Amino acid sequence: MTPEDRGLRRELVLVIALKLALLTALWWFALRDVQVEVDPPAAAARFIAPHPADSADALRTPQPPGDKHAQ
Template sequence: MSLPPPRLTDRRLVRDLVWVVILKLIVITALWWGFVREFRVPVDHDAMAVQLAAPLPAKQQTHTDGEPHGQ
């Protein structure tokens, strides 16, 4: 069973979608370059190590009405 040959509209759709994705990447890059690039978030390595090493809090199961389920 062979596939039918691609129609001209299929190729045009693919080409148009590729152009849209390229344009979106250019816009996102320009926005990042213009507004986000200069901002840095300071990271305290010791505090981050403590956060990663801390045990996770136990989850409480909830009923559909939002009340905690005591187990």
């Protein structure tokens, strides 16, 4: 390994460590106390409900003649 390789490795390790430290500080000061309220029944209903475009009625709806997406 050449001295240039060691210098590059040291620089990369330093940059990654600095990024991790900055991300940790950002989380600690800005996001640590943020909490999201989740209503389990509402979340379950949201996941179980079919998407309007996936329903059988949406698939049977005739497309206008000029609509190229239906072809």
